[in-house]
Amino acid sequence: MIIVRIDNVQSFVLEFEGWLEGLGVRRRRPDQVGAGDFSVAVFDDQTPEEERAAVDRGRDWERTKYDAGWGAVDWPERFGGRGLPPAFSAALRAAEQDWDLPRRNELFAVTQHMVAPTVREWGTDEQIEHFVRGLLRTDIMACQLFSEPEAGSDLAAVRTRAVRDGRDWVLSGQKVWSSMATCAQYGEAICRSDPDAPKHAGLTAFMVPLDRRGVTIRPIRQMTGGACFNEIFLDEVRVPDTLRIGPEGGGWQVAQTTLSAERSDSGGLGTGTVDKLLALARHRGVSSPALVDEIVQLWIHDRVLVLNNQRTVAETQAGQTAGAQGSLGKLAATTNMRRTSDVITLLLADELIADTGEWGTFAWTEQVLGAPGYRIAGGSDEIQRTIIAERVLRMPRG
Amino acid sequence: MADLVESAEQAELRATLRRLFGGPSACLARPEPESGGCYDAKFWGVLAEEIGLCGLAIPERYGGSGYSRADRAAALHEMGRCLLPSPFLASAVLAVETLLATGDEDVLTDVLPGLSAGTTLATVAYRETPGGDRRPVHAARDGAGWLLTGSRSFVLDGCQADFVLVPAETESGISLFAVDAVSAPGLSRCPMRTLDPSRPQARLDFSATPGRLAGDPGAGAIAARTGVAHAAIALAAEQVGGAERCLEAAVEYAGMRRQFGKPIGSFQAIKHKCADLLILVESARSAARYAASVSSSPAAGEDLFATAAFAGAYCSTAYLTVAAENIQIHGGIGFTWEHHAHLYFRRAKASEVMFGTPLEHRAFLARHLGLSASPPPEP
Numbered sequence: 007m008i009i010v011r012i013d014n015v016q017s018f019v020l021e022f023e024g025w026l027e028g029l030g031v032r033r034r035r036p037d038q039v040g041a042g043d044f045s046v047a048v049f050d051d052q053t054p055e056e057e058r059a060a061v062d063r064g065r066d067w068e069r070t071k072y073d074a075g076w077g078a079v080d081w082p083e084r085f086g087g088r089g090l091p092p093a094f095s096a097a098l099r100a101a102e103q104d105w106d107l108p109r110r111n112e113l114f115a116v117t118q119h120m121v122a123p124t125v126r127e128w129g130t131d132e133q134i135e136h137f138v139r140g141l142l143r144t145d146i147m148a149c150q151l152f153s154e155p156e157a158g159s160d161l162a163a164v165r166t167r168a169v170r171d172g173r174d175w176v177l178s179g180q181k182v183w184s185s186m187a188t189c190a191q192y193g194e195a196i197c198r199s200d201p202d203a204p205k206h207a208g209l210t211a212f213m214v215p216l217d218r219r220g221v222t223i224r225p226i227r228q229m230t231g232g233a234c235f236n237e238i239f240l241d242e243v244r245v246p247d248t249l250r251i252g253p254e255g256g257g258w259q260v261a262q263t264t265l266s267a268e269r270s271d272s273g274g275l276g277t278g279t280v281d282k283l284l285a286l287a288r289h290r291g292v293s294s295p296a297l298v299d300e301i302v303q304l305w306i307h308d309r310v311l312v313l314n315n316q317r318t319v320a321e322t323q324a325g326q327t328a329g330a331q332g333s334l335g336k337l338a339a340t341t342n343m344r345r346t347s348d349v350i351t352l353l354l355a356d357e358l359i360a361d362t363g364e365w366g367t368f369a370w371t372e373q374v375l376g377a378p379g380y381r382i383a384g385g386s387d388e389i390q391r392t393i394i395a396e397r398v399l400r401m402p403r404g
Numbered sequence: 405m406a407d408l409v410e411s412a413e414q415a416e417l418r419a420t421l422r423r424l425f426g427g428p429s430a431c432l433a434r435p436e437p438e439s440g441g442c443y444d445a446k447f448w449g450v451l452a453e454e455i456g457l458c459g460l461a462i463p464e465r466y467g468g469s470g471y472s473r474a475d476r477a478a479a480l481h482e483m484g485r486c487l488l489p490s491p492f493l494a495s496a497v498l499a500v501e502t503l504l505a506t507g508d509e510d511v512l513t514d515v516l517p518g519l520s521a522g523t524t525l526a527t528v529a530y531r532e533t534p535g536g537d538r539r540p541v542h543a544a545r546d547g548a549g550w551l552l553t554g555s556r557s558f559v560l561d562g563c564q565a566d567f568v569l570v571p572a573e574t575e576s577g578i579s580l581f582a583v584d585a586v587s588a589p590g591l592s593r594c595p596m597r598t599l600d601p602s603r604p605q606a607r608l609d610f611s612a613t614p615g616r617l618a619g620d621p622g623a624g625a626i627a628a629r630t631g632v633a634h635a636a637i638a639l640a641a642e643q644v645g646g647a648e649r650c651l652e653a654a655v656e657y658a659g660m661r662r663q664f665g666k667p668i669g670s671f672q673a674i675k676h677k678c679a680d681l682l683i684l685v686e687s688a689r690s691a692a693r694y695a696a697s698v699s700s701s702p703a704a705g706e707d708l709f710a711t712a713a714f715a716g717a718y719c720s721t722a723y724l725t726v727a728a729e730n731i732q733i734h735g736g737i738g739f740t741w742e743h744h745a746h747l748y749f750r751r752a753k754a755s756e757v758m759f760g761t762p763l764e765h766r767a768f769l770a771r772h773l774g775l776s777a778s779p780p781p782e783p
Contacts, residue, residue, distance in 0.1 A: 288774050299766055302773065305769070305773060306717055306718050306769070309714065320407075320409045321409050324409045334686060390679070392679075394679035399655050399675075400655075401674075401675050402667045402670040403670060404666075
């Protein structure tokens with residue numbers, strides 16, 4: 007049961023799938039246990055070469071799609087889109103899961119769903135002209151340069167300095183946790199331009215070209231074993247004022263646009279993983295009624311999450327303000343990722359902690375080891391709760 | 405296609421009911437749990453006659469107004485917010501849906517207009533009396549009619565209903581009978597003490613009590629099961645209304661109550677708790693709206709039961725959690741008799757069990773998902 011469809015979106019998806027078939031793309035066989043690639047990784051653990059190759063494959067595909075009018079369908083025509091409601095692009099992304107297409111890693115979400123809308127909202131006409139189509143078509147890949155060693159949850163505490171020098175700015179400091187920065191051409195950086203202004207008012211945003219002299223990118227190996235995060239050192243990097251995004255001192259507002267796009271884009275995290283767990287459980291049979299109940303509870307939570315996301319899309323499409331569930335997406339998603347880890351541990355037991363070579367078993371360690379990262383990345387669970395309490399429930403600030 | 409978006413008509417219906425029920429913070433349950441809980445007949449008359457509440461989801465040919473079950477769910481949401489004590493759930497949902505499931509035109513034409521107008525009240529007696537008093541109900545032919553003997557308990561509004569639908573064992577399997585609860589001989593009705601004062605229950609003992617066959621012989625179990633599934637879905641909407649109100653009350657109080665020189669709502673322990681509760685409320689809203697939409701579709705088929713189990717399991721647990729945390733956030737005042745918090749807790753607790761416990765719902769889903777081989781349980 008329980009797939010919700012929106013009628014005209016459905017025919018739109020059918021048209022899209024017809025186009026995919028015409029290109030010779032093959033449909034993935036769903037929930038097939040025992041054969042084919044198997045991944046439930048939360049983060050992509052790849053060598054730098056594999057990562058670059060994966061990004062290149064993804065970009066080729068995004069360009070094909072964009073040029074055929076299937077890319078940014080929820081963007082206006084002047085950006086190569088079709089001016090459709092967000093439900094349509096969400097439906098296409100969901101449909102793509104069923105086809106043998108390059109996996110979209112996080113850098114694509116950051117480029118197309120976070121940085122592109124930020125430039126569109128805050129950029130000058132020239133900046134919009136220069137960046138937006140390129141970001142949507144992935145000709146330009148962009149990462150975030152937000153966090154710093156001393157500015158994690160307290161983002162407004164960033165210290166990376168931006169000093170005006172004639173028509174340029176000179177940026178110096180250290181950024182950290184930038185996903186896939188090695189594959190990006192630009193970074194959206196939040197810097198301190200006025201150390202004397204109040205904390206939130208002294209920030210300015212820039213699109214920093216990552217090939218400039220003074221930029222050093224160093225991968226950080228994370229607990230999964232992979233290294234998709236990076237630290238970025240900015241050593242007197244010269245950036246023209248034409249790459250400043252939004253007003254001087256408006257960096258906090260610019261960052262909020264990016265982050266709220268991230269919160270609403272994160273609701274779908276980890277969905278599809280529970281279906282894989284269910285397929286495994288069915289395939290093996292589960293004799294313990296207590297474990298069966300744990301699996302059913304997980305399934306219920308997963309369905310509820312999907313329904314929340316669909317409701318958000320449907321409400322926006324109906325011209326209503328999306329309900330509070332729209333801001334809850336990331337927290338609800340990470341909570342479910344943790345639940346998934348808990349249940350797969352009970353289901354696989356020994357086979358999770360030692361590799362028997364059996365298909366689709368030890369690979370779950372990537373989910374179990376990756377899940378803790380998403381409770382921190384993009385605003386920790388605790389920060390999400392504070393944001394929900396203060397902005398949605400309007401509770402008093404501490 | 406499931407509709408997860410509230411329509412303008414549903415929003416309007418809710419706004420009308422909220423005004424009628426006394427505003428956003430109204431609580432209409434009587435704070436006298438020992439009183440046995442009876443309804444305000446005059447107010448019920450207003451709801452039934454002026455608003456036409458009971459006939460909302462009843463087809464027009466039976467005297468209803470032919471709106472959808474999703475519209476009815478919007479009304480239940482508001483009733484849940486204010487804990488309206490009313491025979492609506494038993495009569496306008498459980499009994500009406502059980503009757504509709506029989507497809508018995510004669511019976512439907514006879515009784516639905518009264519139920520639709522709210523001038524007669526009905527309920528379904530489908531739960532066995534437990535323990536040593538257990539006497540499953542049998543029906544035996546008596547000339548052209550039937551006589552019922554046995555015992556049922558936990559009958560929602562059992563003492564208030566004008567007639568009772570009873571699934572009873574016959575030679576051709578379980579069949580459904582309508583029993584005149586006001587004047588039938590051999591029927592004794594005894595109110596049970598209930599945890600939730602706003603939702604009375606009764607034990608009914610039948611001793612050669614005449615009943616009228618409703619639907620085909622042997623089709624009583626599926627009719628009752630269908631009625632209970634619709635009731636669980638309706639209850640989910642009511643649970644969301646109650647949970648929503650509990651969270652509002654908790655947030656309001658946390659903004660007002662000062663300790664350590666600050667509103668307690670400025671402390672992260674309270675904020676984070678409320679954020680988690682909001683996830684529960686909004687998720688339950690999505691689940692309940694989905695379920696109401698599925699139940700509105702004539703093509704729901706077997707999905708109706710899985711959907712009822714899904715919404716029942718999630719919304720029951722969510723409501724209970726929010727109602728319990730509402731007491732916690734209110735602190736000592738929330739534990740007092742005078743405060744409304746316990747009334748919501750009582751309603752949440754009673755609702756958690758009423759049309760299947762969360763564990764029972766999940767056991768059904770386990771079979772539905774192919775995780776467990778044993779046959780589905782009967783309600």
